[in-house]
């Protein structure tokens with residue numbers, strides 16, 4: 001099949017999933033055309049069957065901001081015509097679902113549109129008063145809307161009163177990249193007797209990065225440890241001042257945005273994910289695939305990814321003492337850590353097996369193509 005993928009190229013789970021899906025589909029012989037504002041950051045420079053069509057900004061003195069949305073629709077039309085695309089797969093409803101639909105209208109031919117919801121596209125952006133009707137219309141006009149968790153299916157029904165079916169297609173990771181520690185970079189991040197905690201996010205308030213710092217503070221009072229923070233975003237200054245206030249700045253490595261997060265995660269002992277809501281929690285899955293147990297909140301879709309008490313521990317949102325307790329439990333009980341680590345990898349390999357979920361997308365593509 002010739003598949004057009006519309007996605008965001010900025011650092012974020014939806015773009016990562018779209019890129020991973022595109023790579024896997026290309027390996028299975030499909031021709032994949034990404035139509036994005038920038039090159040998706042998880043796409044290698046060259047892979048057979050993968051094409052990247054970057055949307056150009058059109059600057060004009062009358063435009064305060066270049067109308068990227070229209071340029072992306074225009075580019076989608078151009079690519080669909082030029083390559084004879086069979087279908088469009090929009091990742092993240094805003095603005096890709098409505099953009100794909102508009103491109104199809106302009107083309108004036110049957111071109112199935114599949115929309116995959118990732119969470120914030122409907123809970124935050126799409127639910128915003130100014131975008132609600134556009135998002136709802138985009139969903140209604142899609143041939144199939146998929147979601148990344150059962151939680152998100154329910155939330156979409158509640159928010160948009162969506163009547164159609166919402167197949168759950170779980171996210172997956174590249175298990176060859178996210179795998180247990182190999183040539184470890186651990187010694188560059190922590191000393192021999194220090195435990196290493198990791199947190200990966202875009203530092204938005206929803207990620208509760210201060211809970212990460214406070215959990216680390218409690219752990220640090222009991223045993224030598226270091227914390228590595230991967231990513232950047234609005235709460236970075238808060239995180240840094242909290243670290244200074246608690247006298248932890250020397251024990252925390254602020255790595256900023258990184259393209260290759262796998263070696264850092266794999267070098268760590270425990271991942272902390274205290275988000276107040278995650279429709280899925282891709283970072284948690286990346287940790288599990290690396291055999292790193294996760295201490296997270298039991299919120300939204302996270303319990304579908306982190307099997308409680310088997311591959312990690314779940315706490316209430318904001319329960320920092322419980323997060324610290326569970327982290328210490330994992331750090332102090334080596335046998336427990338080893339068991340959970342092995343189970344985590346196994347769980348990622350079986351429940352979030354890429355081939356299985358890519359086949360599920362293929363079935364959906366085939367169903368809309370009749």
Ligand code: GMT
Nearest residue numbers: 012013014118119120278279280281282
């Ligand atoms: O979490 C973010 O801020 C980024 C966002 C995105 O769209 O890139 O992540 C969402 O999609 C990911 C991939 O499906 C999920 O793993 C994240 O849980 C989800 N974020 C939220 O629900 C807050």
